[in-house]
Amino acid sequence: MNENTVNTINTEIAVLGAGPAGLAAAMSAKNNGAHVILIERENRLGGILKQCIHDGFGLVRYNEKLTGPEYALRDIKTIKSLNVPAFVNTFVLEVEKKENSFVLYCINEKGAYQIEAQALILATGCRERTDRQIFLHGERPAGIYTAGLAQHFVNIDGYLPGKEIVIIGSGDIGLIMARRLTLEGAHIVGVYEVKPEPSGLQRNIAQCLNDFSIPLHLSCTVKTVHGKNRIEGVTVVNVDESGKEIKGSEKYITCDCLILSVGLIPENEIAQSLNVSIDPDTKGPYVDQNMHTLVDGIFACGNSVHVHDLVDYVSESGTIAGESAVRWIRNKRKRNLIKFSHDNSVLYHIPQFVDFKSNNKIALYFRSKKTYSNTCSVNLIEKNSKTCLKKFKILRPSEMEKIVFDAQLQDNQNLMLQIEENYGNY
Amino acid sequence: MKTLTIKRKLESMGVHECSVVLTDQSICIAGIAESLATKNKAGWYAAKFHTNVVNNIITDKNMRNEDCEHEQAISNELEGLSYDVIIIGGGVIGCAVARELSKYEISVAVFEKEYDVAVHTSSRNDGMIHDGFAAKPGTKKAYYNVRGNRLWEPLARDLGIQFRRVGSLILFRTPLNTILYPILANRAKKNNVDGWELWSKEKVKKEEPYLLDEQFGGFYLPSAGIISPYRATVALAEHAVQNGVAVHLLTKVIGFEMHDGEIVRVKTNRGTLQAKLVINAAGNWADIVAELANDKYFSLHFRKGTDIIFDKNTGKWQNHVAAMPNFLQIAEKTKGGGLIPTIEGNILVGPTATEIAERVDYSTNQDDIKELEKHIRLNKKLNLNQVITYFSGVRACTYSEDFLIEKSKKIKNLIHVAGIQSPGLASAPAIAEDVVTMSLQILSSRKHILKKDNWNPVRNTYPDLQKLNFKERAEIINKNPGYGKIVCRCETVSEQEIRDALHSSLPVYTLDAIKRRIRPGAGRCHGGFCTPRVIEILAEETGKNFSDITKKGYGSNIVLQSLEDHASE
Ligand SMILES: Cc1cc2nc3c(=O)[nH]c(=O)nc-3n(C[C@H](O)[C@H](O)[C@H](O)COP(=O)(O)OP(=O)(O)OC[C@H]3O[C@@H](n4cnc5c(N)ncnc54)[C@H](O)[C@@H]3O)c2cc1C
Numbered sequence A: 001m002n003e004n005t006v007n008t009i010n011t012e013i014a015v016l017g018a019g020p021a022g023l024a025a026a027m028s029a030k031n032n033g034a035h036v037i038l039i040e041r042e043n044r045l046g047g048i049l050k051q052c053i054h055d056g057f058g059l060v061r062y063n064e065k066l067t068g069p070e071y072a073l074r075d076i077k078t079i080k081s082l083n084v085p086a087f088v089n090t091f092v093l094e095v096e097k098k099e100n101s102f103v104l105y106c107i108n109e110k111g112a113y114q115i116e117a118q119a120l121i122l123a124t125g126c127r128e129r130t131d132r133q134i135f136l137h138g139e140r141p142a143g144i145y146t147a148g149l150a151q152h153f154v155n156i157d158g159y160l161p162g163k164e165i166v167i168i169g170s171g172d173i174g175l176i177m178a179r180r181l182t183l184e185g186a187h188i189v190g191v192y193e194v195k196p197e198p199s200g201l202q203r204n205i206a207q208c209l210n211d212f213s214i215p216l217h218l219s220c221t222v223k224t225v226h227g228k229n230r231i232e233g234v235t236v237v238n239v240d241e242s243g244k245e246i247k248g249s250e251k252y253i254t255c256d257c258l259i260l261s262v263g264l265i266p267e268n269e270i271a272q273s274l275n276v277s278i279d280p281d282t283k284g285p286y287v288d289q290n291m292h293t294l295v296d297g298i299f300a301c302g303n304s305v306h307v308h309d310l311v312d313y314v315s316e317s318g319t320i321a322g323e324s325a326v327r328w329i330r331n332k333r334k335r336n337l338i339k340f341s342h343d344n345s346v347l348y349h350i351p352q353f354v355d356f357k358s359n360n361k362i363a364l365y366f367r368s369k370k371t372y373s374n375t376c377s378v379n380l381i382e383k384n385s386k387t388c389l390k391k392f393k394i395l396r397p398s399e400m401e402k403i404v405f406d407a408q409l410q411d412n413q414n415l416m417l418q419i420e421e422n423y424g425n426y
Numbered sequence B: 001m002k003t004l005t006i007k008r009k010l011e012s013m014g015v016h017e018c019s020v021v022l023t024d025q026s027i028c029i030a031g032i033a034e035s036l037a038t039k040n041k042a043g044w045y046a047a048k049f050h051t052n053v054v055n056n057i058i059t060d061k062n063m064r065n066e067d068c069e070h071e072q073a074i075s076n077e078l079e080g081l082s083y084d085v086i087i088i089g090g091g092v093i094g095c096a097v098a099r100e101l102s103k104y105e106i107s108v109a110v111f112e113k114e115y116d117v118a119v120h121t122s123s124r125n126d127g128m129i130h131d132g133f134a135a136k137p138g139t140k141k142a143y144y145n146v147r148g149n150r151l152w153e154p155l156a157r158d159l160g161i162q163f164r165r166v167g168s169l170i171l172f173r174t175p176l177n178t179i180l181y182p183i184l185a186n187r188a189k190k191n192n193v194d195g196w197e198l199w200s201k202e203k204v205k206k207e208e209p210y211l212l213d214e215q216f217g218g219f220y221l222p223s224a225g226i227i228s229p230y231r232a233t234v235a236l237a238e239h240a241v242q243n244g245v246a247v248h249l250l251t252k253v254i255g256f257e258m259h260d261g262e263i264v265r266v267k268t269n270r271g272t273l274q275a276k277l278v279i280n281a282a283g284n285w286a287d288i289v290a291e292l293a294n295d296k297y298f299s300l301h302f303r304k305g306t307d308i309i310f311d312k313n314t315g316k317w318q319n320h321v322a323a324m325p326n327f328l329q330i331a332e333k334t335k336g337g338g339l340i341p342t343i344e345g346n347i348l349v350g351p352t353a354t355e356i357a358e359r360v361d362y363s364t365n366q367d368d369i370k371e372l373e374k375h376i377r378l379n380k381k382l383n384l385n386q387v388i389t390y391f392s393g394v395r396a397c398t399y400s401e402d403f404l405i406e407k408s409k410k411i412k413n414l415i416h417v418a419g420i421q422s423p424g425l426a427s428a429p430a431i432a433e434d435v436v437t438m439s440l441q442i443l444s445s446r447k448h449i450l451k452k453d454n455w456n457p458v459r460n461t462y463p464d465l466q467k468l469n470f471k472e473r474a475e476i477i478n479k480n481p482g483y484g485k486i487v488c489r490c491e492t493v494s495e496q497e498i499r500d501a502l503h504s505s506l507p508v509y510t511l512d513a514i515k516r517r518i519r520p521g522a523g524r525c526h527g528g529f530c531t532p533r534v535i536e537i538l539a540e541e542t543g544k545n546f547s548d549i550t551k552k553g554y555g556s557n558i559v560l561q562s563l564e565d566h567a568s569e
């Protein structure tokens, strides 16, 4: 490679993505004494928080209600004071795995960089599911946007994407946008959710819909889009328990904009290019309790591992990834991984593996498969014992729960997570 | 006598108040039918008696009114201009003809009613440069397809677009199919196809490890290729413009002034112009254009097709075009379709084939997706979770199901290029050559025509960063930092490439036009991240407001109003 055109950089740890996960990872790696650099493809640090101008961030971490940008700014200030080099507007074209390192081929407007790092932390966040991924049909007019894109239009660019708006899906971003667009003078015709329960947080249903009298239609979805140039209306339809459309329940609704809030998908194209195994449940890499993926030297955190509903936990996972990465490059100890699985009462959980000679304190994050409205216990099943980790009054798939426990790992024995309903047991 | 028999037959099919007129020029059938299926059946039957069928049968479901998409674009800017040749339609056919005509010392214009070229069928297809096996021997389709297939490779090189001969594999679904080999080979030979091979089960397994296990070898056609159909059409148009052709967008031909059996003037929404020769390459509207010239001797019917596009990360699992047709049906109008690698590295699955009443209807529905599952299951790695998009296109077909490429018998200076259904893209360069020969014959009666000596065979292009290695990228960024600013993360498109497209010889300032040219928003996130930035660049380059930028021209604005304007309303 020609030295004049390509800049070569060596570092111990490279963090990909500078949202709250990447910022936390970079901070903790630096605080643990490593040389670290941060790479972000957008023009500013902060990730998705840049456009989340509503408050509610930081309740767990700071015991304060911050806006997204405020939350991010605290971390960005720390990163600056720690002198962590941050490359913004920098795009990673390819990552190559060498025997003891990773080479990142990056570009930005100043040139091309070949960055060699001993460990990699993936904090690449997630992207939104699109209308095509839910097989929305009908015509193809302008005016159909994902909630995050609509949020960008309103909060960053200062434009209204529509005035008479239908929202499909009850994810948190859609709920937040329902409120935001109402405040900007648009009319939200309704939120249509195909499932019998909303997928967003209860808090957002209350604060973003109910407080503004925005109707939420459950077991109902958009069947067809109408309009040639710009969207003119949609046909909505009710669905039965199995999700099948109920014939005859179709209704035409006039609108000039359709916003989708139908889920997020962890961004793992780089991870996949490095043969990092992906969990089909979370759509993110399998990790152990140290946020170490199944490829030695590659760590992952934040929404690229699984979609969080609270930024505080995103930061937490970044902190763990950062300190673990430093520990790993210092001793390169061979891991002793055991499988930590779940039965079908659990939608997904993190970590899916446990390195049983390492840290015994395990931060477990999980979502239940269905809503449990009776008291239930979350159990850890080992060889022939069952331990109740914690009891819950209610569990919902839309709310991620966290339990920290000490694992008494004696031998190479697989673990399993299970939710058990305790009928009549208050 | 003959007409009476035909009439009886049509009546027995369910056509009421039926009439049949058979002339040298065409067969014209009329009447009332209950359904589109009956109308089309009658049309296909009539085609047995004459290649040119005018089908005036009315069905319950009357066609939608022909709306002028761009009524707002009425102006006088073209009034009084004069061209030697006016080509109606900026699809792959019109653009290929324009480029071919640009080799001569004549003035040529393409009129396209939409905001860009390649808006209709030419951007809504499978991108396959077929080998020529599937077309019925002896048809124009077979003839032009094989010739076009040979021409595309050097043409793509000159245009600076990618073309790849991936080969096409027709899989056998039973061990018995193998005995069909001589029949298949014979058909390929009749059509002059460039090569064919019999592949064993093992060979298929080796070449395509992810195909289903229940295959029994196949018939392989190495000459099949792939191309980006919209890039190809845009490149043809750009190259034509670089060699002196005028492309008038948002310009719809609405009538002709005739004199002495000739078109003298062409009426458009932007004024009336003179023309010595008119070429009708109006795709799904070619019969309407013929009618405007009082020369309707063929009808079109419309066959919609839907395709699914899979994420780029599936591309590595499919190397060739592959399909498993039912050989019992192969003699019939085969639906065709299968798994097709795209030139950008995705897998495309499709198309379906459904007769529709409208000229265009690009809506999609779940039934078509369901139907395509039979192809999806051919590759063990594919599932619907990997789908990033799907779309429909509509083929314009004559009732004889062949291309119609000829000088009008009635109007001395009109050439029809109609019924260009599949494999129209594959055939385009060969069709263009023959249309130019016809054009020169007509024009040379009034003017001596020379070849241009300064014709540039190679299209001037901007750098294509996908082709550069890391070091070359570094160098180009050093020269122009805009190439280092990535706007579209899924397709790795830089800001400067977007600006380049807006400074090309055929710039079009809409989101979809940019997407067709260099793909921002064509990837897995579907523009979720890059749309605001692309709008900003469009606004900067045009001096317009953010809210004036559209997806696809008039009335398709992306955002409606700035928050301030709305608040002060
Ligand atoms: C719209 C929205 C509303 C929310 N509301 C709340 C709320 O009210 N309260 C709350 O507590 N939580 C909320 N959350 C959750 C929380 O804010 C997010 O989960 C959190 O921002 C995720 O952090 P992250 O760092 O994993 O990802 P992101 O913030 O998405 O950051 C990822 C970063 O990585 C960059 N990147 C990706 N790939 C690459 C690459 N290859 N090279 C370089 N850079 C790359 C991206 O550009 C991005 O900047 C909300 C989330 C969203 C999306």
Ligand SMILES: Cc1cc2nc3c(=O)[nH]c(=O)nc-3n(C[C@H](O)[C@H](O)[C@H](O)COP(=O)(O)OP(=O)(O)OC[C@H]3O[C@@H](n4cnc5c(N)ncnc54)[C@H](O)[C@@H]3O)c2cc1C
Pocket (backbone or CB within 6 Å): B088, B089, B090, B091, B092, B093, B094, B111, B112, B113, B114, B117, B118, B119, B120, B121, B122, B123, B124, B125, B126, B127, B128, B129, B130, B251, B252, B253, B254, B281, B282, B283, B284, B285, B286, B289, B303, B304, B305, B306, B307, B351, B352, B392, B393, B394, B395, B420, B421, B422, B423, B424, B425, B426, B427
């Ligand atoms: C689903 C599908 C898959 C296909 N796959 C393949 C394939 O893999 N390989 C292949 O070879 N072929 C394929 N085809 C066929 C191929 O796409 C067509 O043959 C080809 O695009 C036809 O080009 P065209 O220029 O004739 O028509 P078009 O692209 O439709 O162009 C005609 C143009 O004329 C314009 N026009 C009409 N009337 C007027 C007027 N009055 N004034 C001004 N402008 C006017 C229209 O706006 C239009 O842009 C496929 C078709 C479909 C539908």
